[in-house]
Amino acid sequence: MENLQVDALVVGGGIAGMQAALDLADQGFKVVLVEREPSIGGKMITLSKVFPTLDCCSCITTPKMSSVAHHPNIQLLTYCELQSVTEAAEGFRVGVMQKPRYVDASKCTGCRNCEYECPITVPSPFDRGLGAYRAIRVPFSTAVPQAAVLDMENCILCGKCEKICAANAVDFTQQPETFDIHAATLIMASGFELTPLNAKKEYGGGALRNVIDPLMMERFLAPTGPYGRVLRPGDGKEPTSIAYVQCAGSRDTTLGVEYCSRVCCMYAIKQAMLISGALPLAEITIYYMDIRTFGKGYEQFYQNAQAMGVEFVRGKVASIREDAEQNPVVKVELTEESRTVERTHDLVVLSLGMLPATGSNEILGLPLGTDKFIAVPAPNASPCATAQPGVFVAGTAMGPMDIVDSIVTASAAAAAASAYIREHQKEAVYA
C-alpha cells in the first residue's frame, strides 16, 4: 500500500482529465491522474482527424499525453480502478487499485519484442475489433506510458515474452497494488461510452456486418488504423455508397435517451468529408432530423460538405435490412416528401450517441441527472460543480459535448478546484 498526499485527484485520463490535470499542475498544485486503461488518451486518441479544422487527432492528443507524462507536478496512475472514496479531514481519501500489468512498467522500455514473440492474437478494442493485437502488447504506438501490458485472460503462459525481454520486465506473479490517496479536491473526468451498436434492433447493428459504429469508421480513416483505408467489414469491398443514420442513439425515447448527443452531426459530416478524400467516387448520404452544427466554424463546415456533394436527406430511418449481397437496405421516411423509400448502400454508419461511463461515478455516489450523467445542480452559477462540495466535473462526464467544449470545461473545473483548494485547505501541497 502506497500513501499519497496531493492537492487534486483527477479521475480519467481522456482529453478532459489530461487538460484539468495540466491546468492544475501548471499552477503548481500536486495532482494524481487516475486512468482505468493501461494508457492515457481516452476516446480522443482513437480518432482520425478532428472537426472543424481537420487537424490530425494525434497532433493534438499525443503532445498533451506527453506533457502529462513529463509534468513534475503530475503523478500518473494507469490501469487503475477506484475502490472507495470517503470524506476526510480537509478533503477526500481515495482507495485506488492498480491492476497487474504482469510487466514491470519501470523496467519496460517499450521495445515490443514481447509482442512480436507472443503467439496469441486477440481482437483489439483500440481498433474496435477490426484489427488484432497480441496477448502481451504496448497498447498502441503512441501509448503513455510506453509499457507493455499482458492480458491474463488470453495468455497461455508459454513464457516466450519473458524469455525475449532483455529488461527482465515480464512478471507473471505481479499482484494488484493499492494506493491510499489523500486529495483536497476531486475532478471527475470519467468520460462517456458510445451507445451500443445493437441498441436499436430495427437498425440491425451487431447483426448486419456492414452496419458499423462511428468509432469503427474513425479507425478506417485513421492513418494508424488496421487497414489504412476504408473497407466494409462484411467482405472487404471498397464501398461506393455510404450512408449515415443520424440520431441512432439519441433523441429517441424508445431507447430512454431523450437528449441530443451534440457531436454526431459534426462527426458524420467530418467523416463524410474524409471519406470523400479517401474514396473520391463514393456517394455519401446523411439521413437526419435536424442538422446541429452549432459550434464555432461548424456551420461553415456543414456548408462546405454540401458544396462537396455530400447528400443530406431529411428523413427518419425506420429500419435496416440486408440484401443477398450483404448490402444494407435502409427504409426511410422522407419527411419532406410524404413517402417512404428503400435505398441500398454498401455500408451504413449508425451515428451513435454518448452514454455516461460506468464504474467510477458509482463509487463516488454522486447524484446524477435524469440523463444519468453527473448532475451539476447550478449550471448557470457553477458550471463544473457537482452536488458534493470539493468534487468538480469536466468533459463528457457531465453530458455529451465535443472536444473543444470538453477542454474548456476541464480548464474551468481546474479553476474551480484550485480556488477550492486555496480556500478550504490550510496548507496546500503546492510549492
Place this chain on the structure above:
Amino acid sequence: MPENSVPENNPASAGEEIRVGVYTCHCGGNISHVVQCEQVAKLLGKLPDVVVTRTDPSFCSDTGQAIIEQDIKELGINRVVIGACAPSLHEQTFRGAVTRAGLNPYLYQHVGIREQDSWVHSSDHEGATEKAVRLMAAGVAKARLLTPLAPIRLSAEKQALVIGGGVAGLRSALDIARQGIRVTLVEKSPFLGGRMGQLESVFPLDEDPRQLLHDLIQELAAHPGITVLTQAEVTAVFGYVGNFNVQVTQHARGINDDIAEALMAACTQETTDEFNYGLTRRKVIYRPYPGCYPATPAVDWEHYNGEPIHVNGESIVLKDELQTYELTAGAVVLATGFNPYEPHQGEYGYSEIPQVITLPQLIRHLALLKDGDELTWNSSPVRDIALIHCVGSRELDGVHEPQADGQVNNYCSRVCCTASLHMAVELRQRFPKLNLYELYQDIRTYGRGHEEIYRHAQSSMVRFLRYHGDERPEVIAAPDGDTHPVLVRVKDYLTYGEEMEVPVDLVALAVGMMPRQVDDLVNMFKVARGADRFLLEAHPKLRPVEMAVRGIVLAGTAQGPMNLQESLSAASAAAAKVAALLGQGWVELPPFVAHVNLTKCNGAGACVKACREDGAITLQTFIEDGHEVQRAVVTPANCTGCGACVGACPNRAIDVQAWTLAQYEAMVDAIAMEYPAFVEIYR
C-alpha cells in the same frame, strides 16, 4: 525594471563538431500522404554534418519525442531539425523534448512542411517532396549556424486586467482573484451585469438571472483583491505579457449618494432606454433595474443636456470629469461580450411594420406586463404570434443581403433555438389561448436539458413550420380590413413544401449574436479576429481561450456565440490560464531579439531611427581608447525582433538572434542549391 538575462551571443565554440539530426514527421498521414518522407530523409542524409535522419508517424507523440531525446543522448546530436506541422503548433513541444535531453532548446530548428507544403500541394506529390527537401535543407543549413540562447525572463506583475463587466468578465475576475492575483475590472457602462441582467429567466432551470448576477456580484464586491471601475475604458496599451501598461479613462459618477435619489426623482430629461431595447424611455439619471450594482444612479453623460436640475430649491448642474489611471497588468482578459443582431430595415419587415420586433424586445415587453395582463402590442390584443429563427444567423452568401461592412453571418448563434422555444413555453403558460408559431430550419436544442424544452413546446400546442435556408419566410403588412395586421408567408416542409400564409398580430425575430464593436481594443492589443468578426483563439483545441498574443485571454461571447453556462465555463477557463501564467511571478519571452556586435557598430544611429518600438534600441556612451563613443544597445524586453534595425544598419553590426543574416544566407543558398542526387532520382 525587467531583468535582462540575455547571454552574449556565443558563437559555436571553436572545434565543436556539429552533429545534425534530421526528423521528417508523417504527421499521421497529413504530410506522408503527399510528401515521400522516406525519400526526403534519405536525401537529407547526404548533407554535410547530418549524422542521422529519421521518419516517424508522429514525432510530437511521447514515443516520437523519445526517439529524438535518445539520439541526442546516444549519438551526440547537437543540432536538431524537425520537418512537421507549423511551428505555431508544436515548436514548443519539441523545445521541451530537446531540453529534457540536455540540449539547449534553441539548437533546434522547426520546418513547416505541412501548412507550407503537403496541405497546399496535395495534387503534386513529386513537387511537394522536392519542396520538403529544399525547405528542410535550408533548416539544416540554418541549424548548423545556431548557437545556444536563453529565454528572456521578466518579472510579471501579479495583477490582471479584465475588460468587460458582463457575466463572463465577473466570473473571470472572481476566479482570478481567488488564486491570489489582484484584478482590476473595467466596465464601459455605469453598471455591472451586461446582457444577462436583461433576461427574465434562464434555461434550462428557469432561474432568475438577476438573482444569479446579484450573488456573483456580492461575492466579487466582497473580495479584497478586486477593483471595479465602471464607466471606464482602456484608452492606451503599452508593453507585453507580464507587464502590460494600460491607461484607463473613467467618467465621473457625477452624483453623491446623499442626493442621488432626489436628483433622479427631479430629473425630467429622458432618452431611449437601451435596457428595454428601445421599448421605453428612461431618465438621463437612472438605474437600469432595482438591485443593480453599483446601486448609486448614474448620469448618462452622452445624453444629459447640461441643463440644471432643481432639487430642494437648488439648481444643480452635473459635470463629467475624466480621470485617467495607469496600471500594470501581467495578463488581460477580454470579456467584451455580444450585441444582439440588429436586423436591417425591411428585413422580415423590421422597422417598417410596427408589429415586427426582436426576441430580446419581446422578453423585455413581457417583463413590463403585469401578472394577469393580457398580451397586447401597441394596445391591440395579440392572439397569434410567430417566432422566426435564424435571423442574422446561418446566412448564405449570395442569398442574404450583406451588412453594411459587406459581411453575412454564416455562423449559428447557438442560443436562439432554445431561447425561442423557452419563450414559446413561457407564452403558453402565461397566455393559454395564444396561437404560437415557430418558423425554423433545424431545431438545435443541443444542451443539457434543452431537448426537454423542445419537447415541452411540442406538447404545448406550438405550431412548427420548417423552412429551407435559401427560402426564408416573408413578413408583409396585411391589407386593410384583414383580421390580423401581419402576414407571414413560408414554404413549409413539414407539410411537404406547402406555401402557407399565417396571419399574426406580432412577429418576434430570434436574432443571433454579433460581437461588440471593439476595434480600438483589437488595435491596442494587436489581437486577431476571425472571419466571423469574433475574437480569435490561438487554436480551438490546444489553446481554446488564449489569443495568439501571449498574456491575452478570452472569456465568453467575445469569442463567439455561447449560452450562459458556456460563457461561465469559458470565463473560469480563462482564469485558470491567467493563474498559471502569473502564478510564478515571472514570464519568459523568446530570445529572438536584436543583438548588436559592438566591434562593428560605429554609432551612426540608423537603427534607432528605424526602430518602431519605444526604447528597444538606444545609443549609449562608451569609452573606447580613451574617447567617448556612441554605440547602439538593445533593451531585449522592448524588442519584438522585427529586424527593422538589421536592415538599416550600414555595417551589418546587428542581427536578430537565431535569425541572423548569415543564417538567412545559408538558408537561401540551400533552397536554391542544385541537388544532383535529387535530379537523378526524379528526372
